[in-house]
Amino acid sequence: MFAIxxxxxxxxxxxxxxxxxxxxSVFGIATDGTNFQFVKLDDDKNLLLxxxxxxxxxxxxxxxxxxxxxxxxxxSSPNTTPTETHRFCPDPAIIAETVQRPLFx
Numbered sequence: 570m571f572a573i574x575x576x577x578x579x580x581x582x583x584x585x586x587x588x589x590x591x592x593x594s595v596f597g598i599a600t601d602g603t604n605f606q607f608v609k610l611d612d613d614k615n616l617l618l619x620x621x622x623x624x625x626x627x628x629x630x631x632x633x634x635x636x637x638x639x640x641x642x643x644x645s646s647p648n649t650t651p652t653e654t655h656r657f658c659p660d661p662a663i664i665a666e667t668v669q670r671p672l673f674x
Contacts, residue, residue: 574597575608578597578608578616581595582594582595594609596641597609598638602624603623604623605623605624606620607634
């Protein structure tokens, strides 16, 4: 399953690089509805996996990571409308500090 999943992430990353996006790391979430694993393909094509988190033991943590990944996507997209609380944030250091480092330690 991870072979197919990593191929999909690599394909998305390749398109981001062709489009000359500032951030080319891509994230994913693998789940069966009970167990969740967060996946990142970084700019150097390293596949990073979080520990497997299970419902109901890690429900709050799972929701926090889903929220963080979605917020990162919103901040990384030039097609979203900036607001007072959420502005486009192209700085990879901010993304690394808020999502990548805590999840993929």
